[in-house]
Amino acid sequence: MTESWQGNRHRVFIPQALGADEFLRATWHESDRVIVFSHWSGNSCVAATPVRIADTPELAELLVTAVGHEIAHPELAVMEPVRQSRPSWRTKVGRLLHRTGPTTPISC
Numbered sequence: 001m002t003e004s005w006q007g008n009r010h011r012v013f014i015p016q017a018l019g020a021d022e023f024l025r026a027t028w029h030e031s032d033r034v035i036v037f038s039h040w041s042g043n044s045c046v047a048a049t050p051v052r053i054a055d056t057p058e059l060a061e062l063l064v065t066a067v068g069h070e071i072a073h074p075e076l077a078v079m080e081p082v083r084q085s086r087p088s089w090r091t092k093v094g095r096l097l098h099r100t101g102p103t104t105p106i107s108c
Contacts, residue, residue: 009028010027010028010029010030011025011026011027011028012025012026013025014026019042020041021042022040022041023039023040023041024035024037024038024039024040025038025039025040028053029050031051033052033054034050034051034052034053035051035053035056036048036049036050036051036052037049052071052105071097
């Protein structure tokens with residue numbers, strides 16, 4: 001799904017690959033020369049990272065390479081979304097009660 005301002009695309013929503021109610025939103029703030037990558041769970045933004053457009057050439061190259069690979073290899077299996085069950089209220093409360101600070105990011 002995309003949104004446009006004055007005929008130009010400025011926002012793109014990308015659903016999470018596993019089928020959960022989560023998505024990535026990329027929004028171009030043209031006047032600030034920034035793209036904000038925000039992570040959403042349902043209607044709640046859970047994280048946002050503003051990135052200068054000048055810092056995105058490697059990301060653009062990675063995306064173009066990945067899309068090119070996908071087009072060149074259509075025979076490769078596509079991962080089907082896995083429907084994840086939502087945590088119960090008891091699980092959510094337990095996580096809140098045991099939260100001791102920011103979680104350590106998973107290394108990539």
